[in-house]
Amino acid sequence: MTNELTPALLRRLAEDFRARTNSGRVRALLVAGSGLGFEVPGWEAEETIPFGEIFPFPIQTLEGHSETLTLWRRGEDTLLVMNGRLHLYQGYRPEEVVAPVRLAALLGAGIMIATNATGAIDPAIEPGSIVVITDHLNLQGRNPLVGPWAREFGTQFPDMSQAYDPELIAIARRAAAAAGFEVSEGVYAGVLGPSFETPAEVRALRTLGASVVGMSTVPEVIAARHMGMRVMALSLAANPAAGIRTEALSHEEVLQAGKAAAGRLRKLVRLLVEELIPDQP
Numbered sequence: 001m002t003n004e005l006t007p008a009l010l011r012r013l014a015e016d017f018r019a020r021t022n023s024g025r026v027r028a029l030l031v032a033g034s035g036l037g038f039e040v041p042g043w044e045a046e047e048t049i050p051f052g053e054i055f056p057f058p059i060q061t062l063e064g065h066s067e068t069l070t071l072w073r074r075g076e077d078t079l080l081v082m083n084g085r086l087h088l089y090q091g092y093r094p095e096e097v098v099a100p101v102r103l104a105a106l107l108g109a110g111i112m113i114a115t116n117a118t119g120a121i122d123p124a125i126e127p128g129s130i131v132v133i134t135d136h137l138n139l140q141g142r143n144p145l146v147g148p149w150a151r152e153f154g155t156q157f158p159d160m161s162q163a164y165d166p167e168l169i170a171i172a173r174r175a176a177a178a179a180g181f182e183v184s185e186g187v188y189a190g191v192l193g194p195s196f197e198t199p200a201e202v203r204a205l206r207t208l209g210a211s212v213v214g215m216s217t218v219p220e221v222i223a224a225r226h227m228g229m230r231v232m233a234l235s236l237a238a239n240p241a242a243g244i245r246t247e248a249l250s251h252e253e254v255l256q257a258g259k260a261a262a263g264r265l266r267k268l269v270r271l272l273v274e275e276l277i278p279d280q281p
């Protein structure tokens, strides 16, 4: 039986983390979908810790990568970067999926920037392009706030009318323009996975108002908003969603598109961090 990740336990984990890392002033959490390397001038990667050394529940290890948390430092400021994330479709419980987000919030992070890969439902969204998420549809059938104690992290019925911070969306739009590439904006449909959608499901999602579809991010955004963090999510449209074109979908294609667009996404994240966390003496 794994421990319940109650507020008391998470507070203890946050204290242990602080003691272990001397984490300074944690400003933001960046959730880097797998493969997004990260570099911002002035910030140094100080330490990388596997999730398994932070959280008291079993972390699955896939060959070739492990989920870790890297502390980036600039003077007293810390940026927490999640390399990889936990997904519901792996069998993690919702409170496990959002444990790193809650930890970051308890350490003081006021902003979460989440990145992910999606299938493009809106035909105007080109594969390989970046989409700034403006809203979501939670179609995962789960919510990390269900249960007897989640409300201790925040209000029981949190407002989600501006889950994706309008000011941050505007900043992302400006930063992309400054970097010389276009971004689209759209609604993220969060599904459970891990099978890709059927063409009928994609038609239904389109009718529901979704622009892109993915298997992550929604629980993290709910938990982050619940704890008062400002949220931005950037999506790499890795492939046309099922039925938008005739070929079958493959995980390899998603990974390839990720590699091709990673440079742009990295640049956008760098500009956002520079703008959102200015270097103050």
Ligand code: HPA
Pocket: 117, 118, 119, 120, 196, 197, 213, 214, 215, 238, 239, 240, 241, 242, 249, 254
């Ligand atoms: N569907 C769901 N999740 C995804 C997709 C997709 O087509 N591409 C990348 N993640």
